[in-house]
Amino acid sequence: MSDVVLQAIGLRKSYTQGRSSVEVLKDVNFQVNAGERVAVVGRSGSGKSTLLHVLAGLDDADEGTVLVGDVDLSAASQAQRAKIRNSSMGFVYQFHHLLPEFTALENVVMPLRLGGVAVDVAKRQSRELLVAVGLEQRLEHRPSALS
Ligand SMILES: Nc1ncnc2c1ncn2[C@@H]1O[C@H](COP(=O)(O)OP(=O)(O)OP(=O)(O)O)[C@@H](O)[C@H]1O
Ligand SMILES: [Mg+2]
Structure with missing residues (x-):
């Protein structure tokens, strides 16, 4: 049995602003196994947040596939993605996004x-x-x- 928990296959993403286009993800391929710790390291603007947003299904790549376990996140509905994030993912943001009126x-x-x-x-x-x-x-x- 495979213990791959997260897989990125051929991810590509560009941002277009006006007439300029920035190619941020250029054929990203990797897999993360259960129990493994991975750090995504790079200079500011190199695409770390873009990659994490795509891996979490918060944003879509232009091309490629994200597999969370056996589930194809790229093909999942927003509701399915929300469920997977709720049960299988944790985030600690630079800005913590806590609800201010709750303890x-x-x-x-x-x-x-x-x-x-x-x-x-x-x-x-x-x-x-x-x-x-x-x-x-x-x-x-x-x-x-x-x-
Ligand atoms: N919504 C957007 N529209 C246009 N360009 C964007 C958008 N979001 C990010 N970019 C560009 O994509 C590139 C990657 O940005 P990203 O935020 O993923 O970088 P980062 O590695 O997380 O940087 P930092 O270390 O500063 O957090 C940058 O050149 C950025 O200017
Ligand atoms: Mg960032």
Whole structure:
């Protein structure tokens, strides 16, 4: 059985602005195996964010395929992509995109609830995760009151 969790096949993407076109992804091919850690490294503007957005199905490549496990993300509907992101992907953004009117705990509970996890289980798991990263004193803080 294959333990490939993520695969990029022949990804190409360009941005066109007015008459100028920037070729950002030029035939990107790689695979990530279970348990493997991969860093995408490159100078500013080299296409790291573009690649991550395409790998997550947040944006489309002009050509090529992204496989998450056995699922072809490039061919999946927006709803299917959202479900895969909710259950199989995690993001830590440069700008954290937390919901400002909810507490730290509620922000972590939210995606679990949207993924169908029962409220008690979601709260317990979220509390455990926040404690694990040293935020046990900050569960009820709003994002604006977190460092
Ligand atoms: N929406 C867009 N429209 C036009 N050009 C874009 C767009 N988004 C990105 N680009 C261009 O595509 C190239 C890659 O941008 P990208 O944001 O993927 O780079 P990056 O490696 O993430 O950079 P950084 O390290 O600064 O985050 C850059 O030349 C950028 O100007
Ligand atoms: Mg970037």
